Amino acid sequence: xxxxxxxxxxxxxxxxxxxxxxxxxxxxxxxxxxxxxxxxxxxxxxxxxxxxxxxxxxxxxxxxxxxxxxxxxxxxxxxxxxxxxxxxxxxxxxxxxxxxxxxxxxxxxxxxxxxxxxxxxxxxxxxxxxxxxxx
Amino acid sequence: xxxxxxxxxxxxxxxxxxxxxxxxxxxxxxxxxxxxxxxxxxxxxxxxxxxxxxxxxxxxxxxxxxxxxxxxxxxxxxxxxxxxxxxxxxxxxxxxxxxxxxxxxxxxxxxxxxxxxxxxxxxxxxxxxxxxxxxxxxxxxxxxxxxxxxxxxxxxxxxxxxxxxxxxxxxxxxxxxxxxxxxxxxxxxxxxxxxxxxxxxxxxxxxxxxxxxxxxxxxxxxxxxxxxxxxxxxxxxxxxxxxxxxxxxxxxxxxxxxxxxxxxxxxxxxxxxxxxxxxxxxxxxxxxxxxxxxxxxxxxxxxxxxxxxxxxxxxxxx
Numbered sequence: 001x002x003x004x005x006x007x008x009x010x011x012x013x014x015x016x017x018x019x020x021x022x023x024x025x026x027x028x029x030x031x032x033x034x035x036x037x038x039x040x041x042x043x044x045x046x047x048x049x050x051x052x053x054x055x056x057x058x059x060x061x062x063x064x065x066x067x068x069x070x071x072x073x074x075x076x077x078x079x080x081x082x083x084x085x086x087x088x089x090x091x092x093x094x095x096x097x098x099x100x101x102x103x104x105x106x107x108x109x110x111x112x113x114x115x116x117x118x119x120x121x122x123x124x125x126x127x128x129x130x131x132x133x134x135x
Numbered sequence: 136x137x138x139x140x141x142x143x144x145x146x147x148x149x150x151x152x153x154x155x156x157x158x159x160x161x162x163x164x165x166x167x168x169x170x171x172x173x174x175x176x177x178x179x180x181x182x183x184x185x186x187x188x189x190x191x192x193x194x195x196x197x198x199x200x201x202x203x204x205x206x207x208x209x210x211x212x213x214x215x216x217x218x219x220x221x222x223x224x225x226x227x228x229x230x231x232x233x234x235x236x237x238x239x240x241x242x243x244x245x246x247x248x249x250x251x252x253x254x255x256x257x258x259x260x261x262x263x264x265x266x267x268x269x270x271x272x273x274x275x276x277x278x279x280x281x282x283x284x285x286x287x288x289x290x291x292x293x294x295x296x297x298x299x300x301x302x303x304x305x306x307x308x309x310x311x312x313x314x315x316x317x318x319x320x321x322x323x324x325x326x327x328x329x330x331x332x333x334x335x336x337x338x339x340x341x342x343x344x345x346x347x348x349x350x351x352x353x354x355x356x357x358x359x360x361x362x363x364x365x366x367x368x369x370x371x372x373x374x375x376x377x378x379x380x381x382x383x384x385x386x387x388x389x390x391x392x393x394x395x396x397x398x399x400x401x402x403x404x405x406x407x408x409x410x411x412x413x414x415x416x417x418x419x420x421x422x423x424x425x426x427x428x429x430x431x432x433x434x435x436x437x438x439x440x441x442x443x444x445x446x447x448x449x450x451x452x453x
Contacts, residue, residue, distance in 0.1 A: 005163050006226075006251070031227035036251045041234035048240045052233065055240070055247055057155035085152060 007035040007131050010058040012049040013042050014073040015065055022095060022116075023064035029120035030062075030127065046073055050080035053089060059131050062123075063093040063110075070097055070105060078108040088132050094118065139167040143174040149273050151246060157269045158248055162262040172265055175272035182214070182271040182278045183381050186296025188258060188318055191284025193304040194328040196235035197364035199279055203239055204367070205374050206277050212244040214270030217281040218259050221251040228252075232281060246270060257291025258282035264295050264400075285318050293321045294399055297392070298380045300324045300373070302362075303342065305334040319345055322357050323380050326373055330361035354387050355380065413448050 011027045013020055020042055027037045038056050040049065053061055061081075063074065074093065081087060087109070094114040097105065102113050111130060114123055142160065145153025157175075161168045185202075187195050196217065203213045217232035228251035239245045248266065255261040259282055270278050282292050293299055301322035306329070319342075327338045342359050358376050362369035384392060417423040426444070429435045435443075 006253075008159075027229060031222065031229045032225050034226045036221075036228045036230060036249075038230045038233060038249050040237055041231075044237065045241075048237055051240045052237070054151060055155050056233075056249060057159045 007060065007127070008056060008058040009035050009037045009060040009062060009127065010040065010049070010053050010056060011037055011062045011064065012040045012044055012052070013064050014044050014046060014049055014077060015067050015069045016043060017064075017066045017095075018042065019066060020064065022066075023062075026062055026064070026094065026120065026123060029124055033124045033128070035127070046076040046080055049077055050084055050086070053081065053086055054084050058089060059134060060127055061089055061091045063091065063095075065093065065095040065097070068096065070095075071101060074105055074110060075108045078110065082109075088134065090127075090130050090132050092123075092126065094123075137167075137170070139170040140174065142167075143171055146171075146175055146269055146273050147178055151243075154246055154269055154273050155248070158250075158262070158266045161265045161269065162250065162253070162260070164262070168265070172268060175268065178272040179268045180271065182267075182275050183377075184267055184271075184295060184297045185277065185279045185377060186282065186292040186299040187279060187302065188282040188285045188289060188292050188299065188321075189302030189326075189328075190286060190304075190307055192307060193284075193302045194364040195281050195284075195302055196232040198302060198326065198328055198362060198370070199281055200236045200239060201364055201367040201370045202279065202374065203236070203245055205370050207242065207244055209374075211276040212274065213246075214267075214273070214275035214278040215245070215247040215281065216250055216263055216266050216270070216278070217247065218250045218252060218263060218283050220283045221253050223254065226254075246273070246275065252283060255291075256288075258285045258289025259291050259295060267295055288317050290318060290321050294396065297384060298323050298377050300326055300377070302326045302328050303338055304329040305332045305338045320349075323355065324373070324376050325357055325359040326362045326369075327359065328362045328364050330363050330369065335361060355383055413444060416448070417444065 009030050011023050013023055027039050031037045040052055081089060091110050092112045093110050097113055105113060112126055142153050142157050146157050157171055160171055187199060189195055199215060203215065206213050219228055219230045219232060221228045230249035230251060233247060233249055236247055240247060250260045250263060250266065252260045259280065263280060267278050267280065280292060280295055282289055299321050301318050303325065325342050327335055339359050339361065346357065360369055360373050360376060362373055426440055430437055430440060
């Protein structure tokens with residue numbers, strides 16, 4: 001009897017934010033869409049996030065950041081994922097990321113960025129449509 | 136090399152990516168899962184497996200973080216499997232045990248994996264047992280399995296663990312009454328966590344009172360320890376007791392328990408194989424739905440139906 005392939009998602013909070021309501025709402029929404037969602041908790045370093053993604057063998061990472069440090073933290077996370085051979089993971093982000101930074105952030109390999117007020121259904125659909133096909 | 140062989144190779148070399156992928160293969164129960172376990176199995180049986188169970192909010196994850204740190208101080212490598220429930224309605228799961236252990240995530244001597252029950256009953260996942268084997272084969276000295284928040288019937292953990300620690304905490308209401316019949320009986324060690332709270336001594340006494348009714352002749356009497364997971368107080372003592380229990384198993388009960396575990400695993404594997412082969416055959420022959428309809432229409436009861444099917448299956452062999 002073959003089991004079912006579940007989508008595994010890591011919701012991570014890099015940096016020094018002290019507020020994670022948004023991350024939890026997204027985590028809950030993805031859970032309710034039938035995914036297995038691992039949450040790191042607050043104040044994670046890029047190293048912790050990349051290593052957690054590796055150990056948990058996730059398909060998708062959602063980064064949530066409000067502090068404004070995305071320009072420092074996101075490229076570092078993407079670089080570490082590449083070093084660990086995890087470039088096949090689909091990464092999206094959300095939180096407070098100014099319009100003018102989005103292109104630059106996407107250049108680091110982040111596939112999509114969702115601003116405040118994005119309906120959770122939009123995020124769920126995006127994940128379902130873009131989750132990498134893995135063996 | 137096939138994918139399974141390559142991953143097995145990596146697991147045996149202790150490669151973290153391979154360990155992670157191996158556990159995924161087992162969780163998804165693909166055709167590769169059986170090959171994978173078959174090839175790593177000879178290298179298992181070396182780790183000490185600790186099961187940690189107790190009610191929600193008793194501090195299991197926080198205590199595990201401190202236990203891992205203590206083992207790391209002693210130079211041991213550690214694997215952790217933290218199980219959380221799958222939603223019965225959506226099939227999704229929120230796996231939050233790691234939050235308390237994240238500082239350990241960059242320690243190369245530690246591997247932590249969150250696991251959803253995927254509807255398996257008893258407080259662990261179906262894949263937990265084989266995931267433990269992966270970590271064992273990868274060379275982890277100690278493997279800790281954290282069950283879902285447990286009460287009366289989450290006793291499946293004893294099929295996996297060698298030393299079972301049951302955690303309780305004061306101020307969880309009458310939980311002690313609730314766990315009396317269920318997980319109380321599986322404990323090799325009790326930890327009363329949050330021992331700085333008032334009523335901690337009362338919780339210890341409650342457990343003592345229940346234990347007094349147990350078999351006084353038992354060779355191992357479960358000790359009751361007080362711990363404070365936040366500060367780590369009491370954790371060295373807890374590890375001392377775990378090690379003492381490990382030595383006790385090696386000396387006294389070891390062979391009996393090992394035999395019992397092997398037997399349970401063999402019986403479960405046979406059950407699963409026989410069941411799926413019969414069901415598959417019925418489905419192929421188109422009889423499956425027919426039989427279900429008869430049961431629904433009250434033409435035959437499920438037991439008699441099963442009797443018939445099983446007799447049919449083994450008739451040829453007789």
